[in-house]
Amino acid sequence: xxxxxxxxxxxxxxxxxxxxxxxxxxxxxxxxxxxxxxxxxxxxxxxxxxxxxxxxxxxxxxxxxxxxxxxxxxxxxxxxxxxxxxxxxxxxxxxxxxxxxxxxxxxxxxxx
Numbered sequence: 001x002x003x004x005x006x007x008x009x010x011x012x013x014x015x016x017x018x019x020x021x022x023x024x025x026x027x028x029x030x031x032x033x034x035x036x037x038x039x040x041x042x043x044x045x046x047x048x049x050x051x052x053x054x055x056x057x058x059x060x061x062x063x064x065x066x067x068x069x070x071x072x073x074x075x076x077x078x079x080x081x082x083x084x085x086x087x088x089x090x091x092x093x094x095x096x097x098x099x100x101x102x103x104x105x106x107x108x109x110x111x112x
Contacts (some may be wrong), residue, residue, distance in 0.1 A: 035059040039067025043075065045085030 036060055042052035049068050053061055075082065 013049045031085060035063030036067030036070070039064035039069075040071035041067075042079075042085075043068045043071035044082045046082040047085055 025032070035056070036058050039049075039052060042049070042055075047055075049065060051066060056064060066090055074080070
């Protein structure tokens, strides 16, 4: 009888506490939040959901969609117009450095 009571008390005590390592991974929660924010930003930037998926291939599509859908509802309820997103192609840093004139080539072009 006392062993059953002891087991029941132990189970009740453990039921109320959080055991480390059994909850969701904080990094996973952060990735989901980032994907939702990205989806919201895509919707506000007037990007289609498909473009958002392509531009953010490493993020969870379901979380991107959730953020996009949430922002869409918010924008419709509050009559908010999005701002068109503009992307300008940028060259990688190595190309910029290689194409930049050096002192020797700058001096030669100025002398001629």
